[in-house]
Amino acid sequence: MTATRPDAGRNASPYLYGEEAAAVARVLEAGQYGHTDLTEEFERQIAAYLGVPDAVAVTSGTAALHSALLAAGIGRGDEVIVPSLTFCATVQAILAVGATPRFVDIDPATLCVTPQHVVEAISDATAAAVPVLFGGRAVDLGPIHEALTERGIVVIEDAAHAFGSRNGPRHVGASGTALTCFSFGPIKNLTCGQGGMVIPRTPEEADAIRRIRLLGVVQSQSERTNTTTYNVEGFGLRYQLSAINSAIGLAQLSRFATTVHARRGLWRTYRDALCGLDGVTLIDVGPHHTVPHLCQVRLPQRDEVFADLRARGIGVGVHYPPNHLQPAFAAWRRPLPATEQAAAEILSLPFHQHLTETDIDHVVCALGQALKSAGAS
Template identity: 75%
Template sequence: MTASARPDARRNASPYLYGPEAAAIARVLQDGQYGHTGITEEFERRVADFLGVPDAVAVASGTAALHTALLAAGIGPGHEVIVPSMTFCATVQAILAVGASPCFVDIDPATLCVSDQLVMSAVTDKTAAVMPVLFGGQPVDLSAVREELDERGIVVIEDAAHAFGSRQGARRIGAGRMATTCFSFGPIKNLTCGQGGMVIPRTPAEADALRRIRLLGMVQSQGERANTTTYRVNTFGLRYQLSGLNAAIGLVQLEAFQAAEATRRNLWRTYRDALAPLDGVTLVDVDVDQAVPHLCQVRIRQRDTVFADLRSRDIGVGVHYPPNHTQPAFTAWHRSLPATEQAGQEILSLPFHQHLTPTDIDRVASSSNRPSSPPEVRDAQAPDCVPWKLLP
């Protein structure tokens, strides 16, 4: 990639390839094994080893991971799933895909994640699952209420689309065995397969159910079906396998992941230092020693004005995310969520991807010139806001 072609601060997010991915794809093409093959199974084994878990089940996308995990848990019509509104719409669409209803819950303003108290305040007799979103790569600790959730028969399915590689204590996310964990390996994630996802099951029985569902409910594998005149379909299923082409990309990315997590943490720290001179600017809290950050966000009272101003300066800011309970498709489940609604008006995602350099980050900070109507930056932990003061 030439220097002129390198994505910079004009892009909010961008895929990052290390180079060997092209050769890995070429080998799969030469072998002619494009579908779910041995290379997909190797990727599953390597991810399981990386996380320190017995098993991992690869699927076609992060959304497919959530959908499959809900199906395997028996979640369906008449059930409610507690979920934060502050997430990508795919989280909610997976719940609707199984016929369940989202029960939107508010967030901690400092982290944009749910807490155990907020989760328990939303539990009803219809609650069948809790789907915490590990926003920006941050872990969500529900251990204090896990026993009560188990007693009520409520399963926990983590949406860890942002959090591959992050840790909770000494363990990687997915290794705690207290939840079914779903990762996304989409184009701009911490690890990409081009498109793909992974479910980390809690039990061997759950792993078997996940594999049947992702293969159209069939009992036999592709290799087993080649040696028989029939096959059995024992349950509802979908074509959610991860292709060998995508798995080949994932294997290369996994080999380089130690460099990826170091780079992303260093970029976040560089942003923190570059924005520190701006009085009143508070980054959304990330424990960067534990999380592998997927986003770098600030909160700004007059966010839309700042968004337009920085976009006009060719700075690729974004908004992650408009709250789902305000979306037209989900109005049937609308409820008052004050912290989420406030965050939805204030959050601004700064450019954040592995192509960025410290010079790019300095440009983002120094380009934040005062627009005609001076915006304010909201401190996520304080009710008062102070003006956005600018670097010289």
């Protein structure tokens, strides 16, 4: 059995550049920890990076999805098309607004939905489609945009994995035809410690999401400091992003070009190292236009290989158990053969910026040994 390399023992890990601690310290010293001008500066800089008019910060990627669904008017009696192969948060956000999921299959090569999957799932109750940009890869629903618009079906992108990725010449989130939801959780391409962002299509959607994230209050925090009252005009939640988290995000954003280069380089190093292994299929994220969030392979005897690699101290994982087979979502179960086959074969290799080429060689060598052991058993 090979000796464990510490960085190979983690499937994912936050990567900090050093400026984050000082940025947080400045917020702590200022004594204003909630939603402040720093939060709004983070929104402005994200919008500028993406090339969009506006961005609305919230507490998490799940909060982003929930807020976007509410702002789009999705609710009870509505059906939302969504792939089963995603983190359960995507489905929980749909249920949180009273809608029901319509699970659809995926393209086995990308683990993402296609326009055809979406079109085939449309029913009279369909109100929204939530493509999941799995691993960071953009999902282009442009070919069916007109058909969806004619039916009043809104597209809400779960881009939790995909900040910085591109769809053609534009960044994910800059199409203007979808509400796009990003996650800035601990292990995402850009981290705030915890946080999320919604990219609205219109100023009206931006206003709605800002009301929702502030318990339905219309006035901004700065406006409320100059008045003796405020107006609550509808349902809302406490989804504001704190100045502490925004400070981390701003520090990360200033170094994001380095992040893009590093993550693409690590993924390509894996690609080259895996070429010599028979029976292993790398999920191609398209690194020319993607900022990779995961490095995944498909392989036979996945469960045996998973157990072997964990025993060797290699931090492999599985993203994700399919939702249509989960007990909580059994009411909406339907056959999804490509999803079920992929779910039995996918394995996420350690992927984070602490890895070195030597770490990756170590992981791939251990994978080769585990495959041989599984074949001999």
